[in-house]
Amino acid sequence: MRRALKWIGIAVLSLVVVGFFLFLYYIPPFTSMPPEEFVKPELDAAPTLDGISDPRERLLAERGKYLALTHDCSGCHTAGDNGPDYDKYLAGGMKHVVRGYGTSVSRNLTPDTETGLGNHTDEEILAVLRSGVMRDGRLMHSRVMPWTAWSNWTEEDRRAIVAYLRHLKPVRQQIPDFTSLGAPQDSAAVEAIWGADYSVKK
Amino acid sequence: MGRSFLFMLVIFVLAIFAISGLMSRALSAAGESQQGGSLEIGRDVYHVRCAPCHGHEGKGDGPYAMTLNPRPRDFTLGMYEYRSTESGSLPTDEDLKRAITKGLPGTAMPAWGKFLQGDTLEAVVAHLKTFSSRFGSEQPLPVPVGREVPSSPASIEAGRVVYEKLQCASCHGTDGRGTGATATDFQNASGLPIQMRDLTEPWTFRGGSSARDVYLRFRTGLDGTPMPSYVGAVSDREMWQLAVYIVSLGRKPAWEMNEQELIAFYRSQERLVSNDPAKWGKYLVEGMGCADCHTPLDGKGGNIESLRLAGGTRFTAGPYGEFVTPNLTSDTATGLGGWSDEEIRNALTKGVRRDGTRMLPFPMPWTALARLKTEEQNAIIAYLRTVPPIHNEIPRPKPLSFFPYLWGKFKMLVLKEDFPAEIFPGNAGTLKGGQQ
Numbered sequence: 001m002r003r004a005l006k007w008i009g010i011a012v013l014s015l016v017v018v019g020f021f022l023f024l025y026y027i028p029p030f031t032s033m034p035p036e037e038f039v040k041p042e043l044d045a046a047p048t049l050d051g052i053s054d055p056r057e058r059l060l061a062e063r064g065k066y067l068a069l070t071h072d073c074s075g076c077h078t079a080g081d082n083g084p085d086y087d088k089y090l091a092g093g094m095k096h097v098v099r100g101y102g103t104s105v106s107r108n109l110t111p112d113t114e115t116g117l118g119n120h121t122d123e124e125i126l127a128v129l130r131s132g133v134m135r136d137g138r139l140m141h142s143r144v145m146p147w148t149a150w151s152n153w154t155e156e157d158r159r160a161i162v163a164y165l166r167h168l169k170p171v172r173q174q175i176p177d178f179t180s181l182g183a184p185q186d187s188a189a190v191e192a193i194w195g196a197d198y199s200v201k202k
Numbered sequence: 203m204g205r206s207f208l209f210m211l212v213i214f215v216l217a218i219f220a221i222s223g224l225m226s227r228a229l230s231a232a233g234e235s236q237q238g239g240s241l242e243i244g245r246d247v248y249h250v251r252c253a254p255c256h257g258h259e260g261k262g263d264g265p266y267a268m269t270l271n272p273r274p275r276d277f278t279l280g281m282y283e284y285r286s287t288e289s290g291s292l293p294t295d296e297d298l299k300r301a302i303t304k305g306l307p308g309t310a311m312p313a314w315g316k317f318l319q320g321d322t323l324e325a326v327v328a329h330l331k332t333f334s335s336r337f338g339s340e341q342p343l344p345v346p347v348g349r350e351v352p353s354s355p356a357s358i359e360a361g362r363v364v365y366e367k368l369q370c371a372s373c374h375g376t377d378g379r380g381t382g383a384t385a386t387d388f389q390n391a392s393g394l395p396i397q398m399r400d401l402t403e404p405w406t407f408r409g410g411s412s413a414r415d416v417y418l419r420f421r422t423g424l425d426g427t428p429m430p431s432y433v434g435a436v437s438d439r440e441m442w443q444l445a446v447y448i449v450s451l452g453r454k455p456a457w458e459m460n461e462q463e464l465i466a467f468y469r470s471q472e473r474l475v476s477n478d479p480a481k482w483g484k485y486l487v488e489g490m491g492c493a494d495c496h497t498p499l500d501g502k503g504g505n506i507e508s509l510r511l512a513g514g515t516r517f518t519a520g521p522y523g524e525f526v527t528p529n530l531t532s533d534t535a536t537g538l539g540g541w542s543d544e545e546i547r548n549a550l551t552k553g554v555r556r557d558g559t560r561m562l563p564f565p566m567p568w569t570a571l572a573r574l575k576t577e578e579q580n581a582i583i584a585y586l587r588t589v590p591p592i593h594n595e596i597p598r599p600k601p602l603s604f605f606p607y608l609w610g611k612f613k614m615l616v617l618k619e620d621f622p623a624e625i626f627p628g629n630a631g632t633l634k635g636g637q638q
Contacts, residue, residue, distance in 0.1 A: 024611045031560045035552040038569045055461040063456075063468065070578075071490060072570035095620065131305070131312035132266075139254060142494075143503075148269035149491025151310040155405055156456035157489075163457075 042074050045086035047168055057163060064164025067157055071150075076106045091116070091171035096144050104144050104178045112170040122162050129158045240321065244329030247322060255310065260333035262392065265503035268510065270310050271488055273394045280334030281391055283424040284409035288343040289431035292336055298327045308406030345421050348438035350414065353446045361447025364440045368432060373398045378451045391426035404452040411452070417445035475577045483585025486578060495565065496527045499627035506629065512537070512592035514631035519623045521610025522562055523601040526630045533591035536631075546583050550574075559599070565623065594631035 046065060052058040068074070068090075078084040079093035092108040110116040117125060124135040132140040132147035142148040150158065249258060255274040257264040262276035275282070284301060285293040302323065303315035318326060331337035351357050365371070373388075375381040378401030390396045404411035409419060420441040423431030432441060456467055475482045487493070497505040498514040513529035528549075531537040538546055541556060548554040553561035553568040563569045571579070602610065613619045 021608055024608055024615065035554070035560075035568070035572065038553075038563045039572045042569075043573065056459060056464050059461065059464040059468070060457060066573075069573045070570055072567040075564070075567055075570065097620070127312055131310050133312045137317040139251065142254075142266050142269070146491040146494055148266045148310070149489055149494065152269070152271050152485070152488040155308065159455075159457045 041084075041086065042069065042078075045074075045078075045089050047089075049164075049167055052167060060160045060163040061167050062164075063157070064160035064162070067153075067161050068164055073109070076145075077109050079106065088171050088173060090165075090168055091173045092175045093173060104141070105175050106145075108171065108173050108175050109165055110168045110171045110173075111166055112172050115172050115174045116170060117165060118170065122159070125162050125165065126155075126158055129153070129161065130155075240325040241328055241332070243322060244325030244327070247318065247326050248329045251314065251318075252326070260330070263504075265500075266310075268497070268505045268507050269488075269491060269493060272309055272396055273392070274310075276392050277330055277333035279391055279426065280336035281426040283427060284419075285342075285422050285425070286344055286347075286418055287422060288345055289423040289433070290425060291343040292340055294342045294344060295324075295327050297342075298330060299323060302326060304410075306408040307411075308403075308408060345418070345433075347414070347417070347421070348442060350417075351439060351442035351446055353413065353449065357443050357446045358450045360440070361443035361445070361450075364436055364444040365447055367440075368436065368444070370444075373428070374401055378402050378448070385428075388428050396427060401448050401451050402453045403455070404449065405455050411449070413442070413445045413449050416448050417442050420444060472577070475575075475581055479577070479581040479584035480588050481585075482578070483581035483583070486574075486582050487585055492530065495625075496530050498629040498631075499625070501627040509592060509594065509629060509633070511586075511589050512594040512629075512631065512633065513596045514594055514629035514633070516626040516628075516630040517565060517623065518626075519562060519564070520614055521602060521607050523599060523607075525599045526596050528596050529592065529594050529631065530586055531589045531592045531594075532587055533593050536593055536595040537589075537591060538586055539591060543580075543583050546586065547579055550579060550582065592633065594629065594633040596631045 046069060049058050049061045049065060052061060074084065074090060076094050076096070077090045077092050078086065078088065079091075079095075080088070090109040091112075092106040094106040095103060096106065097103045108116040111118045113119050120135060127133045127135070128140065128145075129147060129150040131151065132142060132145065134140060140147055248256075253264050255264045255266045255270065256262055256277060257267065257274075260277035262274045264274065267274050280292065282293040282297065282301075284306070285291070285297045287293055287297070301311065302318060303313060305311050305313035371382060372384045373380075373386075375383045380386070380398060380400065383398070386398075388396050388398060400406065407415065409415050419429070420432045421438075423429055432444075436444075454463065456464060459467060493505065493511055495515055496513050497507075497510050498512075500506045511530040512533075513527045515527045517525045517527070519525060529537040532539045534540045545556050549556070549561075549568070551568060551572040551574070553563065553566065555561065561568060574582075601607070
């Protein structure tokens with residue numbers, strides 16, 4: 001009797017294990033999801049701009065929204081533990097590791113004044129999009145934030161993006177600064193592009 | 203349910219091995235600066251702030267150079283466009299400082315004024331001048347700036363006459379926007395394509411948009427471009443009148459327009475998309491950075507320019523296996539030349555390959571491209587058809603075999619490890635020799 005129970009136990013256990021791995025194998029069945037389902041959630045999550053009372057501001061922001069949606073800002077700037085968390089739309093938090101270089105976390109683009117772009121001037125945001133220069137003077141790595149592409153937009157399109165970013169829902173989410181990997185040669189190398197500011201050096 | 207797993211791809215691991223090459227140079231430079239000396243400071247600053255685009259040797263070939271339009275200046279030629287000196291002459295230090303501190307509008311060159319001042323700025327200028335031997339042997343010859351002609355209906359009209367007399371319209375068009383221009387393809391002294399300036403958009407005037415700034419362009423010419431100095435061809439007064447006329451052509455930028463003007467502006471932009479799709483497609487492709495991934499990496503942080511859009515960058519994406527970016531050139535056998543418009547559109551907007559297999563929603567951002575208006579999708583397709591063919595056959599995607607796939611999934615879904623996506627330098631396609 002106990003022997004039979006033992007074997008039944010083993011059989012059930014191995015079924016569970018095999019079942020678990022089969023589950024892993026077949027999930028995610030992304031090919032069974034129609035492409036539209038990957039496209040739609042963000043369209044629903046993006047803010048509607050109908051509430052903007054100034055019609056010219058609304059038109060600019062609409063253009064910016066179109067650019068932001070088609071250039072996949074959200075692909076990096078909306079993070080989440082289990083898929084993009086659209087409650088924190090464009091609030092950053094996604095980790096990017098560049099080997100031999102360090103880890104950066106995508107920035108909070110919402111107008112939150114403490115953790116987002118709320119107290120960044122238009123010019124400061126434009127300098128990032130046009131030249132990859134952050135407001136503290138550091139240069140962004142274009143493989144992480146592809147500013148070299150955004151640099152090719154017309155100034156009118158860049159300003160439209162800025163107009164749109166101003167109308168996102170503010171989300172308080174503190175983003176850690178770029179961290180180097182820590183090995184001595186690497187941290188110094190990181191300094192060369194991310195951390196160095198020679199403007200005060202004599 | 204499946205969606206949640208897919209979006210676990212949020213962790214993006216980019217491996218650029220050879221950026222370290224770039225780093226080590228900056229480091230050695232930083233080490234030497236301990237001894238002091240302004241040239242060393244200038245070199246340090248240059249390596250950090252300028253070299254990513256202009257290159258360590260000042261050749262305008264830094265790792266970010268390929269993607270930028272227009273390209274960064276090649277300092278080794280000692281030839282500068284925006285000066286206050288005679289045609290063919292060197293720029294003054296003030297000219298260089300102006301470009302550095304104020305930036306060049308309409309390009310990626312930022313205004314460094316907030317970060318580079320005083321001795322540091324002087325040191326950078328001194329370092330820039332070491333790239334060309336011309337600075338050792340020649341002196342800049344500043345131009346005398348004649349008496350300014352104030353703007354008035356009469357001077358604007360006189361300027362319009364000069365515009366006709368000098369046949370400005372053959373390049374800039376009758377309206378200053380290129381309409382009816384007979385010459386459209388231009389190169390600079392480095393053989394790189396350049397665009398003629400749209401004279402109705404003063405906020406893109408590199409050297410500034412005041413009448414005096416514009417006058418200086420006629421007086422000094424833009425060295426290294428087809429834009430000559432008009433000294434001798436017309437009088438100083440006529441150049442001032444022309445400047446006043448050009449300034450009068452300036453239109454309002456979109457961010458200053460009122461509602462009606464904005465509606466009309468975006469409508470005219472839509473017409474542009476359908477009238478010249480390939481041109482608009484170029485704007486979209488350059489502005490989306492397609493070439494960043496669809497051009498192999500050179501191992502120094504940049505792309506291999508001779509293989510632009512020829513694909514061949516190898517990615518690994520965790521348990522999903524290995525992908526190589528496809529060849530987007532118009533080559534019939536290996537590129538998009540043999541694809542129908544619908545096939546390209548399916549790949550762009552649905553992530554469906556020509557053989558019917560599906561792409562991950564990452565790193566190819568087809569989920570975002572799907573939101574493009576149909577006309578803009580057509581524009582991208584039209585532009586890709588014009589990209590010169592490069593024969594570079596791309597291997598098919600390689601899914602992992604059963605057990606590594608399970609193990610990868612286990613690590614990702616159960617152990618919650620970061621999604622390991624990596625990107626590798628070099629061309630994984632069949633074309634050899636492009637690899638450096």
